[in-house]
Amino acid sequence: MDFYLQRLQDVITSAIAGMKSDDFSRHPEGKWCAAEILEHLYLTYTGTIKGFERCLNAGKPIATAPTFKQRLSTLIVTGLGYMPEGRKSPKAVIPRGVQPEKIAVEIVPQIAVMAALIQRCEERFGANARLVDHPIIGPLTAQQWRKFHWVHGRLHAKQIVRLKTNAPSAPASVGAGRRVP
Numbered sequence: 001m002d003f004y005l006q007r008l009q010d011v012i013t014s015a016i017a018g019m020k021s022d023d024f025s026r027h028p029e030g031k032w033c034a035a036e037i038l039e040h041l042y043l044t045y046t047g048t049i050k051g052f053e054r055c056l057n058a059g060k061p062i063a064t065a066p067t068f069k070q071r072l073s074t075l076i077v078t079g080l081g082y083m084p085e086g087r088k089s090p091k092a093v094i095p096r097g098v099q100p101e102k103i104a105v106e107i108v109p110q111i112a113v114m115a116a117l118i119q120r121c122e123e124r125f126g127a128n129a130r131l132v133d134h135p136i137i138g139p140l141t142a143q144q145w146r147k148f149h150w151v152h153g154r155l156h157a158k159q160i161v162r163l164k165t166n167a168p169s170a171p172a173s174v175g176a177g178r179r180v181p
């Protein structure tokens with residue numbers, strides 16, 4: 001497995017290690033709980049998997065040409081490793097209330113599935129090919145996708161650790177209107 005995605009698996013595993021059921025639902029007012037963050041990450045992985053499956057089924061990269069703004073966003077996230085906070089998540093990756101125990105068990109294997117599909121596309125279409133569009137930052141190469149998921153997952157893993165250790169308890173409800181912590 002790629003270096004970035006292995007680190008992603010490790011940081012998520014570490015973040016959720018020892019969490020009990022109550023830990024998953026803790027959150028500050030107006031923010032996501034750990035369960036919602038995990039579900040959000042899980043949905044980004046399954047979305048990426050679907051995109052790379054479409055790429056393989058098409059027999060060619062399905063990425064569009066990047067705009068200047070997308071190139072700049074890609075540089076910031078995958079070049080500098082900085083994920084801006086406070087952005088509202090796309091609707092497709094907003095948590096819907098899946099049981100935290102289910103997500104906690106399935107999230108790491110999903111990373112492995114995603115890694116294998118990215119690798120297959122990279123081998124088939126080349127390391128420099130922009131393969132699939134990210135819904136916000138635009139078309140990415142295989143390595144940019146890996147780094148994106150590492151940067152994004154690392155940010156959220158830190159949030160989970162903070163919630164696990166510091167947040168006051170509040171009832172969890174799927175918060176389509178809540179912002180990412």
